[in-house]
Amino acid sequence: MAPRISKTGFGFLLTTSAIPLVAYSQVYLTEDQALQAIFPGEKFVRKILELSKNDIQTIEEKSNERVRNTSVVAWVNAIGNVILVDQALGKHEFITYAVGITSKKQVKNIEILEYRETYGYQVRQEDWRKQFIGKDATATLKLNKDIVNISGATLSSSHITGGVRRLLQTYETIKERL
């Protein structure tokens, strides 16, 4: 006969399995802090631009990425530097990130503002982010091609890479209105 355990033991097992669950979110940078991290000392003005249907079609065709948000959050300054703040899909929640673009239309750097995923925090590391520096709208920006994947954080790496590609096309499409 198989060994049996009393209902007390059963109850104990269930009780100990009811583990205290701690949820927490992580905001690393505000938008202002991201501006200073990418373009230290420069002053910016925040604008929100609405994308037209034509804008969305152009961006999607050129980036091969879906446009989820028709409003663009852009910080612009007098010398033509721009920071676009956007969200990419994480496994559970959105990842908020910012892409700084110089007046020469190249990426100055990217910053992760909010990241609430279980894994993949390596996307915040400078070594990974600096791969985007100098890229422009003509860059391939594909994981495992010109951007190295982070093993164990593939979904986040992939979606942020696609997001930067989309934002560079967004910038090209709306730069005259910024």
Place this chain on the structure above:
Amino acid sequence: MTKTKSVKLFVTMLFASTMTLFTQNTSFADESSFGYLYTTDSLPKGQWEFEQHQTARSGKARGSYFSLDLKDEIEYGITDRLSGALYLKSGYLTLTDVYNPEDVSTNLPNLSSYDINCVSLEFKYRLLSPYTDALGLTVYFEPEMSIRDHMTGESKTEKSVEFRLIAQKNFFDDQLIFASNLMLEPEWEGGGAKELWFEWTMGSSYRFRENWSLGLEFRNHREYPNMDLGHQEHSAFFLGPNVHYGTQSWWATLTLLPQIVGSPQNLGKDANGIEIADATKHLGQHEKLEIRLKFGINL
């Protein structure tokens, strides 16, 4: 309480307590949007996860039958592609006046108890990722040692090895997941009996808002005595919905899986010569309804 019972109780409590201690230091995991399917995702290297599956099974052609199967798992990411896990499977089974599925002319002993069923190891190796390749593909291997039949509650020594091929395809920025598993499980019972289990599962899950996914799962389970593919003992088809909630610190998935159709529907005659049968389902080795709750915590 006998010495053996005390030892088993101690082992169970030790396992549960260890899980609890691990999970006090949460960070987080290899989560699944499905109750019965595996996906190709694996734990990153160096990460630990605790997972518990609670499966309620109920509904026979006669009598009262309820089982709550518990599977406690501790999993570790050996590399970013390879993970290993240790399981303890146990269950609470209560049955009254239920026929023996192996010989319906007799009834199983009436029962109401919690028991340990088996321990097993799991290894999962991802060949292709659905995020970077056209199709995700993972192979799965699970050797198992059982001491109790989770269907009948009878003591039974059994060894088995589960092989699984897991495929996954994602769409719409990975919001929509399609997955399919093919499972083969040869079993060797004490006394020389052997059996082959075959299972095909498939399903989809759509993340409709932050943290939340909804989906559908399909499962077909078949058994072949003596590993003779020409002689199918039974087959049962299940179909039902699932809902998944996942956060940085924990996740849970609930699946309702009623049996849609199965065969044979006629299980034979009882001691009085009356047939035991259902109009559409196979209620010998399966039940009318299964409900599975899974939750996971990264350690």
